[in-house]
Amino acid sequence: MANSIAARVADFMGKHPPFDLLPQAELLALASEVTIAYHPKNERIFSENQAPKDHFFMVHKGAIALKRPSTQNLVDLCDEGDVFGLRPLMAQEQYKLDAVAHEESILYAIPIAVFKPMAVAHKEVGDFLIESFASNTRNPYSRQHRGKLYGESSSTPPGPSETKLFDFQPVPYSKKIVCCESGTPVQEIALKMTEKKVGAMLIVDKGLPVGIITDIDLRDKVVSGKFPITASASEIMRSPVITYPKQLTVTQAQMALMKSGINYLCLTQDGSPNSPAVGMVSEHDVMLAVGNNPAVLMKGIKRARKTKHLKPIRNGIQQLLADYLELNLPMRLTTKIISELNDACTKQVLQIALSRMDTPPPVPFAWLSLGSQGRSEQLLRTDQDNALVYADVPDTEAEATKTYYTELARKVTKRLHKIGYDYCPAEMMASNPNWCHSVSDWKTKVTEWVSSPGPDEVLLSAIFFDFNLSYGDEKLVNALSDHVFDTVAKYPVFLTHLASGALKNPSPTGFFRSFLVEQNGTHKDQFDLKRRALLPLTDAARVLSLSHRIKSINSTEERFEKLAELEPNNAQLYRSCSYATKALLKFRVKQGLLHNDSGRFIALDSLSKEEKIKLKRTFKTIKDLQDLLGIRYNASNRI
Structure with missing residues (x-):
């Protein structure tokens, strides 16, 4: 009689890498040796420095949190189909992280002795697990293991994907300090x-x-x-x-x-x-350690003297992003590197534009990135959101100074468009005189938004308050930032209006946890990932950061990590929000690269069941966060 349990296990495993790469007969043989275990919420699966087990794990249902024991910071959250606990298989070492059931979970314990010969026989299976091990532990496979699988010697030179992984190896350094x-x-x-x-x-x-x-x-x-x-x-x-x-x-x-x-x-x-x-x-x-990596792109950016030289480099950044996602590298590290390169492109565009001006800048100025770029979350080539602030001048020089900087901004936005950044449909760009002001005029505008918050003021402040310095005088930005916090403190009711604005974004799900899709228009029957999932998180993080006067942290996921420190009683929710932000951002980027668009609107029928489950997993976190926001600020529909 056929083993129906093993068949069901094999059916589930066969839908996920690397097991989908195994022949059916081998997969069924492996499944028959798998042990199924139930773990209630908060139960520990293994701990740091614990002796290695004779199996690794696959999540069948639920979620497993991998944490750093010293800080209890969340390193990764494994969902259905994810594998973890690979260290005994890959390095025969003690565990380096704690693994705890984030919720009720059912795990498959896969015996190493049975699986290892299959992985050795099927190279693509081993390659996947090497990459998975590197990303899940946030510590890529050590250089001495390259060309080897599970400690077995091999003369095979490292392949392309292994070379990319070395970008994230610990840097070689000399311990003999003179x-x-x-x-x-x-x-x-x-x-x-x-x-x-x-x-x-x-x-x-x-x-x-x-x-x-x-x-x-x-x-x-x-x-x-x-x-x-x-x-x-x-x-x-x-x-x-x-x-x-x-x-x-x-x-x-x-x-x-x-x-x-x-x-x-x-x-x-x-x-x-x-x-x-x-x-x-x-x-x-x-x-000597590595030849081609992001620093090569950075060097190319800094050497560019014409806009046309930046365009192919910008394409290279996009390809680098695709490579990193394919390797499943940590999202925070991917975001930081891509954002750093994008920011360098903006700086170089500004320097090129300045060289085309007839005269040098009349007074100090600063170029501000707004919105997703200001939060270091603009990984895909979406539209521009920027502003310009310059030092105060006498009234007699005001018009000429504004004309100068508006013209500079026009040259910059035009060049950013040439390298792939669309113009903002709402013209929220420094080339628009409404987004190019002296520091005093910007302070006046901020005061107007905060003291008399209507729908338009809340919308504009929500975009502007994520500003980040891309180029220019840091003192101007600090002065503007201080004014924002001081004004919000003076008019605390503004936070209620801002929270109400954040709650305007509709819930991601309707009855029976079904996805709420667009009812009409170009994207009818598609799911708006930005408006229904990402914006509720970014908007809430902004409100809470303003209330805590959190400076110099614009990234949404980093804001939630900081909030977890400041509010220990809500730490678990905020860390879940941080994870959800990274997961949704990664999902959007993957969809954008796949369809060559912004990744905002998703055709649900194009997603696998597992992808839909992972998306829905973030929705409860969004609801809990919106509930907290509504209670704290007594906010619902004030606008």
């Missing part, structure tokens, strides 16, 4: 650097890094005759030292070197200059 005190003479430093064959000397005070001297500094400052060879280290060193934690990845190191225009990074115990140095990273070390 250092001296700040009073050491330059001549002695040069001799010691020559003796040790190093290109940099770390300057320390009481064991802590306070400066650095490189061979370039010796050339530019001593050999040039600006300082004598008897000068002390403190006279020519670069200070403060740019420090990072030793967990820095190759990609992060390249971005840091490129962004800062330096050749060496100092790694310390906690990533700050207030702890002892543990290593040094040179540009040469990093470039």
Whole structure:
């Protein structure tokens, strides 16, 4: 008699990678060895440093939270069809994370002894699990394992996907630090650097890094005759030292070197200059480790002197995004890298536009990214939202100054359009005089929005209050930011109106948890992922961040992480919101890349059952968040 339970297990496993890559007979044989286990909410499946089990896991129903034990921060949330607990299979090591049932869950325990020969026989299965292991643990498979599967030797060179994964390997660094005190003479430093064959000397005070001297500094400052060879280290060193934690990845190191225009990074115990140095990273070390990664794109951006040179680079960024999603790399890291590259494109466009102006800027100014770009969430090429703020000038110069910056903004928005960013249909762009003002005029406008909040004022403030500096004078932005917080504190009723505006976004589901789709128009019968799922989260995060006066954090998921710290009693909800934001953003980007559009509207019949389940999983979090918002601000339909 056929094993009906094994058949049902095989049927479920066969719908998900990597098991869908196995021949049916092998899949059924594996399923017959699987153990099914029920875990109530909050039950621990395994803990950090626990001895490895003889099986790994697949989620059949429910969700499993993977957390860092030291901080209890959520690393990943595994839904139906996800695999986890791969460390015993991949590295024969103790677990590095805690795995806890986020809700009632049913798991399949897959025996390693039975599965391993199948994975070795089917290379594509092993490749998938290597990538899954890298992304789920947020620590890519170590370099010495490349070309190997589960510790078995192989002479096969790393493939393309493995090369991409190395972008996220820990950066190689030298633990042999050559250092001296700040009073050491330059001549002695040069001799010691020559003796040790190093290109940099770390300057320390009481064991802590306070400066650095490189061979370039010796050339530019001593050999040039600006300082004598008897000068002390403190006279020519670069200070403060740019420090990072030793967990820095190759990609992060390249971005840091490129962004800062330096050749060496100092790694310390906690990533700050207030702890002892543990290593040094040179540009040469990093470039030897990997050849082609985001830093190459960054270098190309900074070298671009014409807009047409940026367009292919912008296409390269889009391809990089697609590669990262295909590898299932952590969304936070993907978002940060892509946003950094997009921001660099904006900066370069501004520099190109400034070079085309007849005269230099008359007063300091700042270019502000608004909306999704201001939140570092504009991964796809959607439309522009930006503004410009400039320093106050006498009344006699006001008109000429505004004309100058409006013309500059026109050149910038035109060039951004050329490299792939559509014009904003509502003209919420700095090229529109209504979005180009002096700092005093912007303060006046903010005061008007906050003190007399109607539907239009709430809408405009919701877009504007996510502003982020892309280029220019940081002092102007800080002054504007302080004014926003001060004005909101002065008119607290504004938060109620803003919360009511956030609650205007309709629920994602209707009766029987069915998706609410568009009833008419171009997107009839499609699901509006932005309006019904993402906006409720971003709008709520904005209201709560304003109420807590949270500065310098614009990303929605990072805002929720900060809120979890500030409100321990609501920490679980806020962390769920952070996860939901990343999951929905990732889903939208995947849909946008698949259909070559913004990913906003989704044809539900094109989704698999598992995709629909994962979407619906975020909806309860959205409802709970909107309930909290309504109760806290007594907000419902005030606008």
